[in-house]
Each structure stands twice: as structure tokens, then as C-alpha cells.
Amino acid sequence: MENQEFISYFVFQSTFMDSQNPSLETLQDIKRMMERSSRFISLSGLSGLSAGICALLGAYIAHGWIDEYYHGNIALSILKWQLVILALVVLAVALTSSLYFTWRKAKKNSLPVWDRSSRKLLINLAIPLAAGGLFVGGLIYHNEGRLVAAGTLVFYGLALVNASKYTLSEIRYVGILEILLGIVSMYYAEDGLYFWALGFGLIHIVYGIIMWWKYDKK
Amino acid sequence: MKNPIGNLNKVFDSRIRMGVMSILSVNDEVNFNDLKQLLELTDGNLASHLINLEENGYIKVHKGFVGRKTNTTYSITKSGEKAFSEHIEALENMIRGVK
Numbered sequence: 001m002e003n004q005e006f007i008s009y010f011v012f013q014s015t016f017m018d019s020q021n022p023s024l025e026t027l028q029d030i031k032r033m034m035e036r037s038s039r040f041i042s043l044s045g046l047s048g049l050s051a052g053i054c055a056l057l058g059a060y061i062a063h064g065w066i067d068e069y070y071h072g073n074i075a076l077s078i079l080k081w082q083l084v085i086l087a088l089v090v091l092a093v094a095l096t097s098s099l100y101f102t103w104r105k106a107k108k109n110s111l112p113v114w115d116r117s118s119r120k121l122l123i124n125l126a127i128p129l130a131a132g133g134l135f136v137g138g139l140i141y142h143n144e145g146r147l148v149a150a151g152t153l154v155f156y157g158l159a160l161v162n163a164s165k166y167t168l169s170e171i172r173y174v175g176i177l178e179i180l181l182g183i184v185s186m187y188y189a190e191d192g193l194y195f196w197a198l199g200f201g202l203i204h205i206v207y208g209i210i211m212w213w214k215y216d217k218k
Numbered sequence: 219m220k221n222p223i224g225n226l227n228k229v230f231d232s233r234i235r236m237g238v239m240s241i242l243s244v245n246d247e248v249n250f251n252d253l254k255q256l257l258e259l260t261d262g263n264l265a266s267h268l269i270n271l272e273e274n275g276y277i278k279v280h281k282g283f284v285g286r287k288t289n290t291t292y293s294i295t296k297s298g299e300k301a302f303s304e305h306i307e308a309l310e311n312m313i314r315g316v317k
Contacts, residue, residue, distance in 0.1 A: 023310075026309055029237075037240070037245055116255070
């Protein structure tokens with residue numbers, strides 16, 4: 001090992017003008033190690049895309065149910081539970097599909113899925129997200145359903161901003177967008193579902209396509 | 219002309235030690251198993267390089283416990299940071315020298 005390195009430096013000296021530059025390679029190695037150890041880079045663009053599609057489908061179903069409610073076909077107490085269950089199902093499907101595409105990308109690049117960087121990413125994502133979940137639970141408990149979209153968007157945005165230090169840095173901008181969208185939606189509480197579809201659906205899809213284009217397309 | 223590899227730190231000649239320094243320069247504290255996983259090494263191989271870096275004063279070792287299991291974590295020292303950034307600078311200068 002040591003010998004090999006000595007030789008590589010030696011070779012470098014004697015072929016000083018050669019385009020094959022070992023110090024450049026070493027620097028690239030250092031950069032790669034720094035990135036791999038501090039950021040989870042296997043996040044796939046397709047994960048964003050699939051999560052966005054799940055959210056749009058969910059919003060579409062919810063829209064239909066809310067319409068039924070306005071036509072007097074469903075009681076509010078039932079609608080409330082239907083929407084909560086729908087939201088949880090959408091969350092589960094979106095998470096599963098996102099994890100699948102990310103797992104696939106990690107496997108393809110033969111990188112570990114569960115390591116220091118993914119652990120850090122998950123913890124830092126989970127703290128604001130759990131706070132948001134409990135907060136929104138409180139809103140529902142107090143019959144403030146109108147503010148659920150705003151609450152989920154703001155807390156999700158904060159979670160992304162917080163997690164962006166541990167994965168692709170573009171996530172930070174998605175987070176800021178979600179926060180802004182959530183705050184604006186506070187003032188249009190009746191249109192919460194549209195804001196929700198925009199934030200969790202469209203933004204994810206656009207982000208997913210851009211990321212796929214930038215990092216995954218081969 | 220100055221010897222272009224004169225400023226390169228001999229300690230970082232090894233890819234493994236260079237890898238450890240790269241990781242510790244961007245992370246506050248990393249435990250043994252994470253280093254092993256990141257560098258794709260065996261226990262013994264990594265341990266000897268860590269001892270070398272510790273003896274040179276470039277990294278600090280903290281022995282702690284998670285439950286009953288020992289959890290040894292490593293972090294970079296001030297002099298380690300200085301030495302490593304000088305090494306990177308030397309590498310950069312060599313590239314500029316080539317151009």
C-alpha cells in the first residue's frame with residue numbers, strides 16, 4: 001500500500017507534464033469522501049416524482065369526498081376520519097415508493113442505504129416532522145381542519161430545510177418554497193386542498209424531474 | 219525550483235489515513251464502525267492507521283458507552299486540521315504547477 005503510493009508520487013514527478021494527474025485524483029478522492037461521509041447522496045429524483053404523484057392522487061380523492069360533503073351526502077364527523085385515514089395512506093404509499101427508488105439508486109451505485117449519512121438525514125427530518133404531526137393532530141382535535149394544509153406545509157418545509165444539511169443541497173429550496181406556500185395558504189384557508197396539492201404534489205414532481213435530469217439520467 | 223512534493227505530508231501518503239482525515243474534517247465526531255463502513259476496511263487495518271494519526275496528534279479519541287457496548291469516536295484536532303489543509307493546499311499547488 002505505502003509502496004504503491006510512493007511509486008505513484010514518484011511516477012508523478014517523472015511525468016510532470018502528463019495529463020494523468022495523481023494529485024488531482026487525490027483531491028477528487030478527498031472531495032468524494034467528504035461528501036459521502038456528510039451527505040446522503042443516493043436520494044433519487046424518481047422518489048420526489050413518485051411522492052408527488054401519490055399526493056396528487058390523494059388530493060383528487062379528497063376533493064371528491066369534500067364535494068360529497070357539500071352535497072350533503074357525508075356527515076362532517078365521517079369526512080374528518082376519512083380524510084385523516086386517506087392522508088395516512090397517502091403518506092405511507094409515498095414514503096414506500098420514495099424509499100424504493102432511493103434504495104434502487106443506492107444499490108446501482110453500490111453505496112449503503114443505511115449508514116451514518118442516511119441516519120443523520122432521517123433524524124433531522126423526523127424531528128420537525130414529528131412536531132408537525134402532533135401539531136396538526138392538535139388542530140384536528142380542536143376542529144381547526146381548515147389550517148391543516150398550512151400546518152403540514154410549514155412543518156414539512158422546516159423539516160426539509162433542516163435535513164438539507166445532510167443530503168442534496170437543493171432540498172433547501174424546496175423546503176423554503178413549502179414554508180412560503182404554507183404561510184400564504186393560511187390566508188386562503190378554504191382553498192387548503194389546492195395549496196396542499198401544489199406543495200406536496202406539483203413541487204415534488206417538478207423537483208423530482210429536475211433532480212432526475214441533473215443526477216440520475218444516464 | 220522548490221521541490222513540488224516537499225509540502226506534502228508523509229502521514230497522508232496512505233489513502234486510508236487521507237480518507238480518515240477527509241471524513242473527520244467535515245464531521246464533528248465519527249465512530250469506529252462508521253469509519254470502517256465508509257472506508258470499506260477491516261477492524262485491524264483501520265485501527266493501525268487510527269493509532270498512527272493519534273500518535274501524530276492529528277485526531278482525538280473519545281471512549282464512551284452506548285448501553286453496555288463501547289462506542290469509540292474520533293474527531294480531528296486543531297493541528298490535524300492545519301496539517302490536512304496544508305496537505306490539500308500542496309496538492310492544489312502541484313496541479314497549478316502542472317498547468
